[in-house]
Structures are given as structure tokens and as C-alpha cells.
Amino acid sequence: QKEVEQDPGPLSVPEGAIVSLNCTYSNSAFQYFMWYRQYSRKGPELLMYTYSSGNKEDGRFTAQVDKSSKYISLFIRDSQPSDSATYLCAMSFSDTGRRALTFGSGTRLQVQP
Amino acid sequence: KAGVTQTPRYLIKTRGQQVTLSCSPISGHRSVSWYQQTPGQGLQFLFEYFSETQRNKGNFPGRFSGRQFSNSRSEMNVSTLELGDSALYLCASSTGQGGEQFFGPGTRLTVL
Numbered sequence: 001q002k003e004v005e006q007d008p009g010p011l012s013v014p015e016g017a018i019v020s021l022n023c024t025y026s027n028s029a030f031q032y033f034m035w036y037r038q039y040s041r042k043g044p045e046l047l048m049y050t051y052s053s054g055n056k057e058d059g060r061f062t063a064q065v066d067k068s069s070k071y072i073s074l075f076i077r078d079s080q081p082s083d084s085a086t087y088l089c090a091m092s093f094s095d096t097g098r099r100a101l102t103f104g105s106g107t108r109l110q111v112q113p
Numbered sequence: 114k115a116g117v118t119q120t121p122r123y124l125i126k127t128r129g130q131q132v133t134l135s136c137s138p139i140s141g142h143r144s145v146s147w148y149q150q151t152p153g154q155g156l157q158f159l160f161e162y163f164s165e166t167q168r169n170k171g172n173f174p175g176r177f178s179g180r181q182f183s184n185s186r187s188e189m190n191v192s193t194l195e196l197g198d199s200a201l202y203l204c205a206s207s208t209g210q211g212g213e214q215f216f217g218p219g220t221r222l223t224v225l
Contacts, residue, residue: 034213043117043203043216044156088156099207100146100158100169101214 003027006089006104015113019076023089023104026070030102031094033065035074038086038106047087048074079111115140117206117217125223131192134220136204138185144168144209145187147179150201150219162187163209191222199224 006023013019021035032051036044048063050056056063062075072091076083086108090101118137126132138145146169147159158171162181179189191198201221205214 036216041221043218046213046215049213090156098169099144099214100161100171101148101156101205102158103156105155 001026002105003102004089004091004104007107008105010108010110012110012112013079015079015081015111017079017111019079019083019109019111021074021076021087021089021107021109023072024070025072025091025102027102028067028070029093030091032092032099033063033072034090034092034101035061035063036088036090037083038088040085044088079109081111081113084109084111117204117215119202119204119217119220121220122218123221123223125225126194127225128194128196130194131190132194132222133188133190134202134204134222136187136189136206136217138187138204138206139215142206142208142215143185144207145181145185146205146207146214147187147189148203148205148216149173150203151199156203159189194224196224198222 004025035048038044053065053067060077064073086106088106089104092099120135144163146161148156150156161169165181176192181187201219203219205216207214
């Protein structure tokens with residue numbers, strides 16, 4: 001079983017829809033949680049960065065972390081065709097020497113105009 | 114502020130050769146981490162360098178090595194290339210004191 005599970009999709013939605021992306025994880029020691037967006041043949045771009053449990057909002061993006069359920073989510077409001085990309089969740093431990101990111105496999109999102 | 118740069122962007126090598134990839138982190142960042150991305154295995158951590166010292170290492174064979182220079186620029190080397198080493202190699206830059214990791218565009222390595 002992988003440490004971080006993520007539905008690979010593809011997830012296809014119409015423009016303007018609310019998108020929900022999710023990851024589950026098995027190691028309760030993870031403390032930092034991130035969402036990256038990756039366009040084809042590009043490097044991952046950091047979208048959201050949260051520590052421990054709670055919500056964080058940035059423009060059209062909201063990240064939620066539920067440590068009790070080992071479940072994290074990314075919501076995208078008013079989705080646009082330019083949001084079409086692969087979304088990767090990532091997480092790490094809190095120790096300075098253990099900040100290597102463990103990634104989910106990524107969810108491919110397609111926003112139809 | 115300039116982002117993370119990686120050179121070269123594309124490489125084609127043959128089995129048995131070796132290759133060196135370069136990464137320049139964001140100015141002021143002292144930590145550079147390297148990741149391998151393949152369709153089958155996804156993104157996997159190779160190693161992290163902080164202040165010229167390897168601080169963390171992933172589960173890769175010894176053919177994969179790296180180093181960091183005093184200006185925080187980092188190189189990774191793969192010796193005796195195998196077909197399975199074909200991948201996108203990404204480096205990530207951070208302050209090294211926790212915090213976000215920012216990725217470069219990657220180097221796409223093809224081993225024939």
C-alpha cells in the first residue's frame with residue numbers, strides 16, 4: 001500500500017464548476033501538506049502549503065487538512081480551462097532533516113470550455 | 114526574484130554512459146532537493162543537500178549521487194546509465210528551515 005493515495009482521474013468538469021481533489025495518507029507523522037499543479041512537460045508549481053490541520057484559502061483555491069481522518073482536499077472554485085493540469089498532493093514530516101516530500105500519484109483534471 | 118533553473122533541459126544518452134545535471138536554486142535558498150519523476154513510479158525523492166552537506170537520502174542505488182557548492186548550486190550525477198533511468202529529473206529549492214519547496218522546470222533524460 002502506498003503512503004499517499006490519490007485518484008489518478010482523469011476528472012472532467014465543465015467550466016465554472018467547483019472541483020474537489022483528495023488524497024489519503026497512512027503515516028500520521030506527516031505535518032506539512034502541499035498541493036502542486038503540473039502542466040504537461042513542466043515542473044510542479046506550488047499552489048497551497050499548510051501545516052497540521054485546518055483550512056487555508058487563496059483566491060479560488062481552498063486547502064483542507066483533516067489529520068484525524070488522514071485526509072486532505074483541494075477545492076477549486078469557478079474552474080477555468082487554464083486549470084486543466086495534473087494536481088499532485090505532497091506531504092512531509094516536521095523534522096528539519098526529514099523534509100523530503102512524499103507525493104501522491106497525481107489527478108489529471110480537464111476543464112471543458 | 115528568479116526561479117529555480119535547471120540545465121540542460123533535455124538529454125539523450127546511451128546505456129552505460131554517465132550524466133551530470135545542474136540546478137541553481139532561488140537566491141538565498143540553501144537547500145536543494147532532487148526528485149525523479151516517471152509515469153510508473155511518480156515523483157520520488159533522491160536526496161537533499163543543505164549547506165554543501167547531504168542531509169537526507171532516498172531509496173536509490175549508489176549510481177545516483179550529488180553535491181552542492183558554496184553558492185548553493187547543486188549537481189546530480191548518474192553513472193552507468195540504465196534504460197530505467199529515463200525520467201524527468203526535478204530539483205526543488207527551499208530555505209532549508211522548513212517551508213515551501215519550489216521546483217525547477219526539470220531535465221528530461223532519455224537513455225537509449
